[in-house]
Amino acid sequence: MDALIAPFQYPFMQRAFAAALTVGILCSTMGTYVILRRLSFIGDGIAHASFAGIVIAYLNKMDYYIGASVVAVLTALGIGYVHRKGRISLDTTIGVLFTGAFALGVFLMSRQSSFAVDLESFLFGNILAVGARDLWLILGLSAAIAIAGMILWRPLLYTSFDPIVAQASGIDAERTEYILLTMLALTIIVSLQSVGIVLVAALLVTPAAAAYQLTERFVPMMTLSAVFGVLCSVGGLYLSYFLQSSSGATIVLLATIVFFISIAGKQLRVAARRRS
Template sequence: MWDLLDPYSYEFFVKGVVAATLAGALCGLVGVFIVLRGMSYIGHGLSHAIFGGFAACSVVGANYYVGAGAWGLGSALAINAISRSRRIGADAAIGVVTTASFALGVAMISIWGSRGASFDAALFGSILGISPTDLWVLTGVTVFTVGVVVLRYRALLFTTFDPEVAGASGVKVARTDALLMLVLSLSILTTLNVIGVTLVAATLVIPAVVARMLTNSFAHMLVLSTAIGATCGFVGMNLSYHLDVPSGTTIVLTGAAVFLLVLAGTGGRRLSRTARSAPAPVRPEETVSLP
């Protein structure tokens, strides 16, 4: 028992646990909208696209949050525009943009070297990479995201389920989509040191998928996904220390274990919920349950 509590005597570990719990909750909350919109691949691609901004900041020694944040937001808006386009397959276009950005980042660091944050920490996550500044920024983004969801709940709900009808009903769909992309890019940006570029997409998707298997209610899904993400972050960070494995890896594996347990407990047919589209159009002022 005391062995489990030993790491809490280290300040860096306590900061890591707090950061992992916040990161899991943040990704779980945002992940609900990503999963229900069928944007899981966008979340995966954006995490790789942001790495290009991370690399550029590392090479020139610029502030990580400013440079990578601008890069990530621009990539998010571009990806969102591509996903709405019907001229070419969105998945193919996103694949080209994001993998090119990721490859550019690797090339820049290989040629000019890194002057900033750890390359490995950005790829796989590391409790050693958590600074007080990272923790404060993560807390701020989490509070901002909760505020956006609460204040723009009906607009986000309506555009998630039926953007065409939402637009016809007076909802500013483009503005709402841009706000969601901002939240998504900030969420990925602030969780890289905890989870890593290669695994952050899983923390966006797994809690939301598990919550979708457990409830039909959209509001309940938001709460469940946030709680599941926070729990996986907390447990995964503790396992990371004891197993001497990167934090992102253990957080994702913890989420995968939860997914398998829920899948076994609810039956495989419940998983089909996550592949289904939104319900019939509803008015934002109505209480909505998922099909």
């Protein structure tokens, strides 16, 4: 029994579990909009783009969070603007802007003779290194995004389903999209330290995609997605302690397993319906 609760005895693990819980809920609930708006690529895109912000912050001796946040939000808003005004498909716009921003980061980094940032932790995450200040940042940003989500859930839902009719009825679909993109950018920044640039997209997409297989209404989908998000992030961290594996990779692998189980669950449900 002592062995089972061993991970919770260390302060760094307690902070890691608090971060995993917060990131798990945040990513998976925001992921509901990502899935319904077919924005699966955006998590990967904005996460990569934030790399330029990290390099710029390093060069200017600024806080990495601020650099990454500014570039991530600007990239997200740029994606929305170019998509709407340039009349270019969303996946093309994301592909162009994120690779451009990522290349800017690599370009700036390549011009330095030495580069002392721990890039591996940004690429693959290191939730065990979450300090008290990091945790407060994660909690603060998550609370702000959650409040915005609660205020705007009706416009977000309506414009996800039928943006044209929502716009005609008086809901500003364009403004709602820009706010959602900003919320997504901040969600990705919040998640970076936990699961890293490479894996953040998985936490945004996989729990919501799993919930999508099993539900037929929006609120249950978002709720189930949050349950999966917590299960995978906290469960993945817990397992990684015993398996002595990468926490980010374990979290995402667990989410992938949940996704395939949910597909199987959907098949079973369809088969049961046919029989009845």
